[in-house]
Amino acid sequence: MPPNQQITELTLPLFDDFHLHLRAGNALKRTVSDASFWARRAIVMPNLQPPVDNFDLADNYRADIIKNIPAGRNFEALMTLYLSENIKTDTVKQAKERGIFAIKWYPKGATTNSEQGISSVQACYPIFAEMEKRGVPLLIHGEVTDTDIDIFEREAVFIDRVLIPLRRDFPALQITLEHITTARAVEYLLSIPEAEKTAATITPQHLLFNRNQLLVGGIKPHFYCLPILKCETDRKALLQAATSGNPRFFLGTDSAPHAQHKKENSCGCAGCYSAWNAPALYAQAFEEAGALDKLENFACKFGADFYDIATENYERVLKISREENTIPANLDYAEDKLIPLFAENKLNWQIKKN
Ligand SMILES: [Zn+2]
Numbered sequence: 001m002p003p004n005q006q007i008t009e010l011t012l013p014l015f016d017d018f019h020l021h022l023r024a025g026n027a028l029k030r031t032v033s034d035a036s037f038w039a040r041r042a043i044v045m046p047n048l049q050p051p052v053d054n055f056d057l058a059d060n061y062r063a064d065i066i067k068n069i070p071a072g073r074n075f076e077a078l079m080t081l082y083l084s085e086n087i088k089t090d091t092v093k094q095a096k097e098r099g100i101f102a103i104k105w106y107p108k109g110a111t112t113n114s115e116q117g118i119s120s121v122q123a124c125y126p127i128f129a130e131m132e133k134r135g136v137p138l139l140i141h142g143e144v145t146d147t148d149i150d151i152f153e154r155e156a157v158f159i160d161r162v163l164i165p166l167r168r169d170f171p172a173l174q175i176t177l178e179h180i181t182t183a184r185a186v187e188y189l190l191s192i193p194e195a196e197k198t199a200a201t202i203t204p205q206h207l208l209f210n211r212n213q214l215l216v217g218g219i220k221p222h223f224y225c226l227p228i229l230k231c232e233t234d235r236k237a238l239l240q241a242a243t244s245g246n247p248r249f250f251l252g253t254d255s256a257p258h259a260q261h262k263k264e265n266s267c268g269c270a271g272c273y274s275a276w277n278a279p280a281l282y283a284q285a286f287e288e289a290g291a292l293d294k295l296e297n298f299a300c301k302f303g304a305d306f307y308d309i310a311t312e313n314y315e316r317v318l319k320i321s322r323e324e325n326t327i328p329a330n331l332d333y334a335e336d337k338l339i340p341l342f343a344e345n346k347l348n349w350q351i352k353k354n
């Protein structure tokens with residue numbers, strides 16, 4: 001592999017996005033089209049209103065997603081159930097045969113549409129035990145939501161108070177700590193014995209930006225997401241982890257659209273929309289680390305290996321070209337507008353859009 005500066009084009013398999021919000025209804029036209037351009041599979045988050053917490057809702061949601069896949073593309077939606085009080089051990093028993101890939105746990109109130117989340121970890125223990133037995137992965141939004149915990153500390157406190165005991169009590173449960181944002185999370189992931197199936201997804205925004213991007217020179221709502229952007233030390237630790245070649249860390253964009261008026265608001269929603277051009281954003285980050293050669297495994301292999309799903313038979317490849325380009329100011333989003341992550345700023349990389 002030549003030095004990064006000499007690489008003018010990356011030709012990679014289509015990516016897997018192991019953490020994606022597609023929303024519902026007429027939002028799907030935009031979100032499914034954008035993601036399926038560069039992703040062949042995605043784990044689809046269940047935090048709709050109402051939450052996807054039974055098989056019928058998951059089946060209907062999958063059917064709606066499939067209807068919105070543009071002609072000629074293969075895109076597989078890996079469906080999740082939302083861990084609410086409607087999830088019983090019986091649900092877990094049937095999950096695999098009903099086409100459910102994983103169960104997502106949002107601590108109550110952690111992010112968009114998480115009001116039905118469960119606040120007591122102990123109440124979930126019978127469910128976790130069944131998931132461990134059946135090999136159903138647990139995807140975690142790893143933040144405590146106690147009002148006395150500082151928003152910048154919520155992930156680190158979650159790891160110490162919740163995740164470490166959970167890992168100890170269910171040593172065979174497959175756990176993904178979603179969208180990690182801190183050096184503490186990286187340190188934790190690196191400390192776990194290899195036999196314990198624990199991994200983490202990392203978003204493009206947490207690799208590229210720190211909280212100054214959100215807060216300095218005026219508040220910039222389109223950089224507001226949860227977990228919130230952290231400091232530069234944290235960003236550097238994440239970039240190091242993502243580009244280290246350690247298979248515990250892999251791609252999950254957490255792309256999460258909100259209409260412009262819901263972000264530019266006195267109580268703006270959390271979420272960054274990166275599905276428009278996520279591979280170019282990741283290429284920008286990996287280039288900064290001098291590690292473009294590490295992008296393929298991070299985006300196309302490590303996650304698939306972790307979840308034990310095939311990585312063969314790619315029908316399309318993705319070309320990411322070194323080509324300075326400006327991210328559009330906005331995108332159509334049903335009857336609204338949507339501001340993509342890093343809108344109106346320049347990137348060194350571009351994916352070819354059709
Ligand atoms: Zn998310």
